[in-house]
Amino acid sequence: MSNNQNKNKFIRLLNYSGNYKYLTILGMIFSGLSAISLLVPFIYIWNVVNALLVVAPDFAKAQNLESYAVGAFFYAFLGIALNFCGLMCTHLSAFKNEKNMKDATINHLLNLPLGYFSNHTSGGLRKVIDFSTAKTEGFLAHNLFDLVGAIVTPIVFLILLFSFDLLLGLICIIPIILCFLFMYPMFSKDSQNIMAQYQSYLEKMNSEAVEYVRGIPVTKAFQQTVYSFRNFIDAIKNYGKFAADYSLSTQLPMTAFTVSINGFFALLIPAGILIAGTLVDVKFLANFIFYVIFTPICAVMMNKIMTISQDWMLASYALDGIEAILNEKPLAEPANPQKPKNHSIKFEGVFFDYEESNSEEHILNDINLKINENDSVALVGPSGGGKTTIASLIPRFWDVDEGSIKIGEVDVRDISTKDLMENISFVFQNTRLFKDSIYNNVAIGKKGASREEILNALSLAQCDDIIDELPDGIDTVIGTEGTYLSGGQQQRIALARAILKDAPIIILDEATALADPENEYMIQKAISEITKDKTVIMIAHRLSTVKNVDKIYVVENGRVVEEGNHSTLVENEGLYSKMWDEFNRSIQWKVKSEVI
Numbered sequence: 001m002s003n004n005q006n007k008n009k010f011i012r013l014l015n016y017s018g019n020y021k022y023l024t025i026l027g028m029i030f031s032g033l034s035a036i037s038l039l040v041p042f043i044y045i046w047n048v049v050n051a052l053l054v055v056a057p058d059f060a061k062a063q064n065l066e067s068y069a070v071g072a073f074f075y076a077f078l079g080i081a082l083n084f085c086g087l088m089c090t091h092l093s094a095f096k097n098e099k100n101m102k103d104a105t106i107n108h109l110l111n112l113p114l115g116y117f118s119n120h121t122s123g124g125l126r127k128v129i130d131f132s133t134a135k136t137e138g139f140l141a142h143n144l145f146d147l148v149g150a151i152v153t154p155i156v157f158l159i160l161l162f163s164f165d166l167l168l169g170l171i172c173i174i175p176i177i178l179c180f181l182f183m184y185p186m187f188s189k190d191s192q193n194i195m196a197q198y199q200s201y202l203e204k205m206n207s208e209a210v211e212y213v214r215g216i217p218v219t220k221a222f223q224q225t226v227y228s229f230r231n232f233i234d235a236i237k238n239y240g241k242f243a244a245d246y247s248l249s250t251q252l253p254m255t256a257f258t259v260s261i262n263g264f265f266a267l268l269i270p271a272g273i274l275i276a277g278t279l280v281d282v283k284f285l286a287n288f289i290f291y292v293i294f295t296p297i298c299a300v301m302m303n304k305i306m307t308i309s310q311d312w313m314l315a316s317y318a319l320d321g322i323e324a325i326l327n328e329k330p331l332a333e334p335a336n337p338q339k340p341k342n343h344s345i346k347f348e349g350v351f352f353d354y355e356e357s358n359s360e361e362h363i364l365n366d367i368n369l370k371i372n373e374n375d376s377v378a379l380v381g382p383s384g385g386g387k388t389t390i391a392s393l394i395p396r397f398w399d400v401d402e403g404s405i406k407i408g409e410v411d412v413r414d415i416s417t418k419d420l421m422e423n424i425s426f427v428f429q430n431t432r433l434f435k436d437s438i439y440n441n442v443a444i445g446k447k448g449a450s451r452e453e454i455l456n457a458l459s460l461a462q463c464d465d466i467i468d469e470l471p472d473g474i475d476t477v478i479g480t481e482g483t484y485l486s487g488g489q490q491q492r493i494a495l496a497r498a499i500l501k502d503a504p505i506i507i508l509d510e511a512t513a514l515a516d517p518e519n520e521y522m523i524q525k526a527i528s529e530i531t532k533d534k535t536v537i538m539i540a541h542r543l544s545t546v547k548n549v550d551k552i553y554v555v556e557n558g559r560v561v562e563e564g565n566h567s568t569l570v571e572n573e574g575l576y577s578k579m580w581d582e583f584n585r586s587i588q589w590k591v592k593s594e595v596i
């Protein structure tokens with residue numbers, strides 16, 4: 001990355017602080033002044049050494065020692081005070097920066113199409129937001145502050161070196177020049193790319209570790225070992241190899257850097273002895289002692305510059321993560337929003353592909369559906385055919401590539417998100433319940449719902465038996481003190497939420513998928529409650545659940561291949577009729593095996 005881009009990036013980062021960015025600048029000024037202040041006591045030390053050597057061995061005659069001590073103390077104190085004020089400024093700005101960055105990202109996430117969350121896990125997003133803001137906060141609060149000090153110190157050091165003793169100054173400058181030469185490649189574009197690669201290997205390994213931990217029950221059940229998790233093992237190996245290769249590639253410059261940074265003495269002491277052999281005097285001795293005390297500080301500062309450059313790379317990588325989220329296109333709100341005239345749904349010539357899909361065939365191909373208000377239709381067909389994708393396009397999880405979807409004769413893209421969401425309830429196969437009370441989990445369906453309304457919705461969703469068994473009834477918090485609900489039970493709670501919402505359009509995606517026979521019966525009862533006088537789109541593999549709907553669309557390979565009611569489709573002897581036969585055979589097989 002060029003210096004210009006880096007500069008822009010730094011300014012972009014700083015801009016998240018808003019007006020607090022001036023505090024960062026003030027903090028940096030304080031840091032520079034503090035670094036200078038903290039160097040002044042060394043001059044007083046030199047004065048003390050000088051004053052003592054002049055009168056040696058009669059040290060009692062040394063003059064001005066008290067005033068030197070007071071001066072050293074004053075500047076040391078001033079340096080510490082400036083340091084404190086500077087850190088206060090950079091911290092205030094960094095905290096503001098972290099808060100603003102989190103706010104911007106979270107607000108932006110709220111405006112993204114729901115489909116974005118299908119492809120980005122909540123854990124992954126949380127990690128990006130938390131990791132990135134923590135890294136940039138640390139950089140602005142500490143590293144930037146240290147960087148100014150680390151730059152000012154060697155500059156003042158150089159000035160002092162030459163003002164005390166030109167020859168010793170020149171000797172001390174050799175390792176500094178070498179340090180910079182060895183440090184230079186570590187600031188290069190390649191080095192930044194390597195750091196980004198390192199982070200991505202690390203992230204891959206972390207996410208595979210999470211998958212592995214999630215999959216431990218399956219591993220144990222099938223008596224497998226960690227080695228059966230190929231992806232995890234590969235991620236560890238790739239990370240290990242990359243880290244080892246990277247470490248080995250930096251072996252030479254790093255060693256050279258460390259040697260030269262610690263090489264001040266190696267040069268200074270023999271040079272001092274050599275020079276002393278010819279022109280030893282009190283002043284030279286005082287200078288020499290000063291250099292011996294002072295040079296290690298410079299070494300520490302050079303080391304700091306080195307680590308700060310790495311911290312900037314991490315902060316810059318973290319900013320990339322945040323900007324990747326912020327650059328995601330939000331759901332476009334209509335300029336002139338319209339209200340749907342009724343609750344019918346129409347797909348007209350819809351084509352759709354997922355962004356990351358690389359198949360030659362479209363995911364959805366020329367889909368045309370017509371669902372009258374208050375009709376119930378079912379989408380059935382082989383797995384992967386595109387049923388869920390069709391249903392997801394109605395609430396604009398994604399926008400269509402071609403064609404249109406209309407609700408009540410209005411294109412969904414012309415309906416405000418608020419209206420669209422108010423008109424649609426959806427219940428997915430993987431229901432998400434919050435780790436909260438059943439009451440709160442249902443209440444989320446309708447703002448300001450009364451307790452009676454919530455109880456009524458739970459009752460209509462056939463949840464009475466679930467609640468009766470819970471220690472605190474509807475106030476029981478799910479997932480605590482052993483209160484866990486089965487998949488089918490969770491589905492019924494989710495249906496209660498949808499009943500409470502009472503939206504005129506209902507989308508049910510495999511709502512009975514996780515249910516045992518008893519739960520399935522209860523869920524069917526809840527579904528008949530929720531779907532009364534509603535426009536309903538149902539996706540189901542169990543064909544018995546969709547037999548009585550007004551119309552069935554059979555979806556295969558992204559196309560609607562058949563449509564009609566159950567009896568006409570069975571008579572047609574097409575794909576549906578085959579699926580129906582298979583479904584009946586599977587039921588008979590189940591009954592037989594249960595009898596045996």
Ligand SMILES: Nc1ncnc2c1ncn2[C@@H]1O[C@H](COP(=O)(O)OP(=O)(O)OP(=O)(O)O)[C@@H](O)[C@H]1O
Pocket residue numbers: 118119354356357363381382383384385386387388389390
């Ligand atoms: N978020 C996504 N990103 C990329 N591709 C996806 C995504 N979701 C689904 N697909 C792909 O789109 C195609 C249709 O999937 P979809 O889930 O709509 O089918 P389905 O008929 O509902 O399947 P099932 O009955 O198994 O749920 C599949 O090839 C699937 O791999």
